[in-house]
Amino acid sequence: MSLKAITANRLIDGIAVWLTPAGRWSESVYDARVAEDADSLTAMEAIAADATKACTVVDALPIDVKLEDGLPVPTKNKERIRALGPTVRLDLGKQADRLGKAA
Amino acid sequence: MALIKNGTQVSDQWLVAADDTPVQADIPTIVSYKRFLAERDTLVRSRAELGVKLVPGDDVSAIAADLPRLQVVALDFPKFTDGRSYSTARLLRQRYGFQGEIRATGDVLRDQYLFMKRAGFDAFQVKDGAEAQGWIEAMGELSHYYQPAADGTNAVWAERHAIAAAE
Amino acid sequence: MYRYDEFDETLVKERVAQFRGQIARRLNGELTEEEFKPLRLMNGLYLQIHAYMLRVAIPYGTFNAKQMRMLAHIGRKYDKDYGHFTTRQNIQFNWIKLEDTADILEDLATVEMHAIQTSGNCIRNTTADPYAGAAVDEFEDPRIWAEVIRQWSSFHPEFSFLPRKFKIAVTGAPNDRAAVRVHDIGLTIKKNAAGETGFEVMIGGGQGRSPFIAKTISEFVPRDNLLSYLEAILRVYNMLGRRDNKYKARIKILVHEVGIEEIRRLVEAEWENLKGETSVDLPAEERDRIAAYFRAPSFETLADTDTGYEARRFEDRDFRHWVRSNVVAHRQPGYAIVNISLKPTGGIPGDISGDQMDAVADIADAYALDSEIRATLQQNLVLPHVKLSDLPAVYDKLAAAGLATGNIGLAGDIIACPGLDYCNLANARAIPIAQQISDRFADLNRQYDIGNLEIKISGCINACGHHHVGHIGILGVDRKGEEHYQLTLGGRADDAAAIGEITGPGFSADGIIDAVDNVVETYLSLRQDPAERFIDTLERVGHTPFKENLYGPKAA
DSSP, X not given: XXXXXXXEEETTTOOXXXXXXXXXXXXXXXXXXXXXXXXXXXXXHHHHHHHHHXXXXXXXXXXXXXXXXXXXXXXXXXXXXXXXXXTTOTTSSTTTTTSSOOO | OEEEETTEEEOOOOEEXXXXXXXXXXXXXXXXXXXXXXXXXXXXXXXXXXXXXXXXXXXXXGGGGGGGGOSEEEEEESSTTOXXXXXXXXXIIIISOOOSEEEEEESOOGGGHHHHHHHTOOEEEESOHHHHHHHHXXXXXXXOOSSOOSSOOOOHHXXXXXXXOOO | OOOOOHHHHHHHHHHHHHHHHHHHHHHTTSSOHHHHHHHHHTTTEEEOSSSEEEEEEOGGGEEEHHHHHHHHHHHHHHSSSEEEEOTTSEEEEEEEOGGGHHHHHHHHHTTTOOOTTSXXXXXXXXXXXXXXXXXXXXXXXXXXXXXXXXXXXXXXXXXXXOSXXXXXXXXXXXXXXXXXXXXXXXXXXXXXXXXXXXXEEEEOOBOTTSOBOOEEEEEEEEGGGHHHHHHHHHHHHHHHSOOSOGGGOSHHHHHHHHOHHHHHHHHHHHHHHHHTSSOOSOOHHHHHHHHHTTSOOOOOOOOSSOHHHHHHHHHOHHHHHHHHHHEEEOSSTTEEEEEEOSOOTTOOTTEEEHHHHHHHHHHHHHHBGGGEEEEOTTSOEEEEXXXXXXXXXXXXXXXXXXXOOOOTTSTTOOEEOOGGGTOTXXXXXXXXXXXXXXHHTOOHHHHHHHOSOOEEEESXXXXXXXXXXXXXXXEEEEETTXXXXXXXXXXXXXXXXXXXXXOSSOEEHHHHHHHHHHHHHHHHHHOSSTTSOHHHHHHHHOSHHHHHHHHOTTTO
């Protein structure tokens, strides 16, 4: 299995977030917990299901990541754009808030 | 299950019968559309109060002639996003002049209440008492309507020009 | 333009309060996301890649300076100081918080605006000719009927849970500027032999995965029966439209599968029955009340032209070019229709900053009759009634706000959906392709030489960028994780509407820019004279020479 993280949108403001090792939700993909095996992903999905039920997040789903300098980075275009912000407005989104380094 | 009718929670007197359950004269019974078509002659002659339940896709015109014999027509919402029963309800009220109860069953949510009421529903089978309270609150959410429908309320244009409802 | 009375005002406010309650019930867990989603969509609220997106309706594209200032305010207070005009006379804000949405809608209601039914499986914002009330070729203002339809379709008890979304467009002119043939229902106002006003009704047009040009279901529906006829169509669709597959749920698929003759029979039978029931058709008093809001504004009696305007046009080449591409003849002597391009060279199509919104509002207040503004299907704006004598001042003020790009209808006037930069459904980015094409054609003289050319780009098969009806259409797809672009030629959205044909194998993100350039060069080499437009040349010579130049003689 490729490395996985779990992303979602926070219910109250819709901001893209990632599940952290502490079971919280961070606005930075670099804080994401990385699952290396199916058991670990199952445990993360259970936490995400609870957070969905508790109305903390919506649309939680696992995404493919790889490690760059020890930090998780999404591999798919869409997830990279989620993690950084619009490629056509570098002044907006995570990339502008220094939550994601520029692509 | 709770039944909301005329803006309040009421007790439900009706048995929704499985297709192999005999209809008894003293028990008001709702049968399926399929069974009604198959056993029509027997059912309309029985002394029981009768209702028929239609699911989306059933053709309401097939029971139109028997509507005067029916006290209830139940229209099912297998999913609340399936809007076919709204059309069926309007046909019952506005085309076939059905005067009895039109009951919404299935995935029936309070946020659809005003649409259902205007389409001609007057009874709503909902999940429990707490939800019933919410339904009663939902009734006052809009005070005017842009278009005439099956509930006899005036459209906004009728209010604007003080034109009496056509019905 | 239409103004709310006490009923409209009450309803919009009640709708905000209703949605405020629904948001609260979502946040406290009473409503699941599955239950809430259709409710928020019917209030224009999507959940996209980065945040919630709010789509605000500009009914039939008509609004005014005060409303534009409110949009600027919404952008500043609740979003990131900009908005994005869409291809359906709406504006979108991309960074909205769920917890702010009811406040935003309340602010919008103070200027008679809303986001009602801008999404969801219901009847959407009805669109109309952006030149309505000003165009030379118009015989009746389509906005009267678009407003009639807006009211009829709002909170419709029977048609709020349709199989899929439902879009209606109206035009009152023979030259179709409302793309009525690619809508679920397209309406063209016409007169019958007896001189009565009515509508040619077309149904089943649309783009997306299976594009279709609408078919005429009725050559003439009398105007006073329009609503009952629409109700008959919608009922047939609600009952028979497919609900088993979201990609086959639009009315175009029903028309395609059942056939237009059978649909016509069903609709006519339903309509006959409806005539005997409580009528949804408006009484004359209400029709006249609505029509009165769309009477011509108080035009001054002016000469056909203006010396100051003519002098500036003679002296200033940039002004002259801007007038040639962006200013359109008005039916009233001494007036003009001014198009404001939201397509600066290398810019994001349809995007406008808060300061630019304010600038347009100020210009509309100073120079546009009744401070009126329009939003177009091409993601641009229009000042419908401007005096010729004011054109130099309007141009200078637009230029100062960065809004005087003279490229309306030209290669730089590109339609693009938000694509993968913003949209959850997208497979590829659309905006960067638009920007690169715009940069490639940055030389306005080259654009003037090329003439009318409509380039339209979608980031997925849903076709929000209208690529099917672009003279040059581009569709972004995902090919093994790489953005890849298909090219179509020959689409058009006007009265000769047609779906474009795919040229052949697709292109990389870089390759597609060269491919567009290649197609344009082929056109320039083949046209009979500079007056022959791209689309005319293509229709005259066929696709083969274009394919040969793209792929080589063998591949074509």
